[in-house]
Amino acid sequence: MIKGRTLQLRALEKADLLFLHKLHNNYKTMNYFFEEPFETVRELEDLYEKHVHNSTERRFVLEEVATGNSVGVLSLVEIDEINRKCEIDIIIDERFQGRGYGKQGFILGVKYGFDVLNLFKMYLVLLAHNEPGRKVYQFAGFKKEGRLKKEFFLNGKYVDAERMCLFDYQWKKIKVQLNEYVGFESPDELPLRSRAKYPANQDVRLAS
Ligand SMILES: CC(C)(COP(=O)(O)OP(=O)(O)OC[C@H]1O[C@@H](n2cnc3c(N)ncnc32)[C@H](O)[C@@H]1OP(=O)(O)O)[C@@H](O)C(=O)NCCC(=O)NCCS
Secondary structure (H helix, E strand, C coil): CEECCCEEEEECCHHHHHHHHHHHCCHHHHHCCCCCCCCCHHHHHHHHHHHCCCCCCEEEEEEECCCCCEEEEEEEEEEECCCCEEEEEEEECHHHCCCCHHHHHHHHHHHHHHHHCCCCEEEEEEECCCHHHHHHHHHCCCEEEEEEEEEEEECCEEEEEEEEEEEHHHHHHHHHHHHHHHCCCCCCCCCHHHHCCCCCCCCCCCCC
């Protein structure tokens, strides 16, 4: 789990499949995802069982810290340990869009990829006209890598897509700023309340 001030990223559990089912059957959302808005609960359950031990993907739920509400999902897929790269994607539930959750959730996912999985490159594919998506990705430092002509058949016609990416050396330059933006709690430091338990001059290390 990675926790920011407002949102946290936690592993997707079987109990989240009904939430996922709702997102994956939304025509508008799936249009931006180049996928058919058709997935049964049974299909999702089967996929969940099949992939639960699959190390080439990490599926997360984005959860509001204050309420525990699930506001979206974020996935790292095609995790490639040799080339140290993966694809990232995000969906924010329509009811929670436009509140900054897309930006915050996406940054938490990027952080997980670079700072936890030690990836070298993260990439994504978006519809050329997906402006909210583009704003989110540019905010997190992603840059256009190329254009894929007539890549997807959506809503009765072929449309162009773009691929964007971010490298670890670029992430390192902006991560302090982005960590601050999401209010990331660093595990490097003990929370103040824990530190207060130990007097300043007491050595709390275990004797060797
Ligand atoms: C893309 C998506 C994740 C953005 O989530 P969100 O929570 O609405 O995003 P935020 O509130 O963080 O807003 C991000 C930016 O997009 C803008 N935005 C949000 N909705 C918008 C809309 N309908 N039209 C234009 N801009 C919009 C916001 O104003 C903000 O811009 P700013 O940085 O200039 O203020 C969300 O719209 C979504 O899930 N869409 C469907 C699935 C999808 O497209 N996924 C990405 C596939 S590549």
